[in-house]
Amino acid sequence: MTTGNTPTSRGMSTGEISEMMVTARIMVMKALQVNARLTEEYPDAHCALDFTTPFQLAVATILSAQCTDERVNKTTPALFALYPTEEEMAAADLTDIEAIVKPCGFYHNKAKNIQAMAREIVGHGLPDTMDELVSLPGIGRKTANVILGNAFDTPGLPVDTHVKRVSNRLGLTTHQDPVKIEKDLCEQLPEEEWTMFSHRLIYHGRQVCQARKPNCERCVLEDLCASR
Ligand code: SF4
Numbered sequence: 200m201t202t203g204n205t206p207t208s209r210g211m212s213t214g215e216i217s218e219m220m221v222t223a224r225i226m227v228m229k230a231l232q233v234n235a236r237l238t239e240e241y242p243d244a245h246c247a248l249d250f251t252t253p254f255q256l257a258v259a260t261i262l263s264a265q266c267t268d269e270r271v272n273k274t275t276p277a278l279f280a281l282y283p284t285e286e287e288m289a290a291a292d293l294t295d296i297e298a299i300v301k302p303c304g305f306y307h308n309k310a311k312n313i314q315a316m317a318r319e320i321v322g323h324g325l326p327d328t329m330d331e332l333v334s335l336p337g338i339g340r341k342t343a344n345v346i347l348g349n350a351f352d353t354p355g356l357p358v359d360t361h362v363k364r365v366s367n368r369l370g371l372t373t374h375q376d377p378v379k380i381e382k383d384l385c386e387q388l389p390e391e392e393w394t395m396f397s398h399r400l401i402y403h404g405r406q407v408c409q410a411r412k413p414n415c416e417r418c419v420l421e422d423l424c425a426s427r
Pocket residue numbers: 365368369407408409413414415418419420421424425426427
């Protein structure tokens with residue numbers, strides 16, 4: 200049995216361990232409060248990308264890299280009208296895909312990845328696990344989390360630039376690495392909240408806690424925020 204400051208096998212005293220547990224519990228309570236207030240503030244928060252199938256969401260998410268969701272939503276109707284499924288996208292002429300997705304930027308790479316991803320899933324559809332999704336061309340962890348949470352109703356917490364900035368300002372994480380931020384936030388919230396929490400932070404980052412000049416005076420999280 201360990202007592203007071205007796206070192207454990209991992210080199211931490213029991214005092215340090217209980218301090219860590221108290222801090223973790225405080226972070227959980229804070230994250231729950233943040234989530235509750237943002238739920239009230241943004242009752243309609245949702246995925247801003249238009250899609251009707253998991254495949255189409257994967258395509259839209261690939262296109263959204265370094266591009267606004269509005270621009271993607273203006274681009275995908277023409278793309279999905281011609282190539283609504285992985286079968287049609289796989290068989291398309293690459294230069295035709297490029298011409299349509301050009302307004303989204305980085306169109307050579309995006310078109311190439313979209314077609315390569317489509318070709319890999321022909322016959323069996325888009326997979327619904329993180330490991331399988333990230334093995335596909337053009338799909339990283341953030342995109343996989345978007346797909347899991349919004350197309351498969353499977354908990355996923357995408358960390359984009361807004362989630363990264365707002366969660367750091369609030370003090371819910373001290374990390375800059377998206378994978379570590381995702382881990383911190385996922386530990387603080389029940390998994391059924393992960394996807395919507397990401398949407399809510401994105402809404403808040405766009406509407407109030409903007410990168411250049413956060414509007415703290417009208418922020419419902421001001422009293423909880425580590426930056427204030
Ligand atoms: S108080 Fe300011 S910095 Fe903190 S979350 Fe709100 S807008 Fe962002």
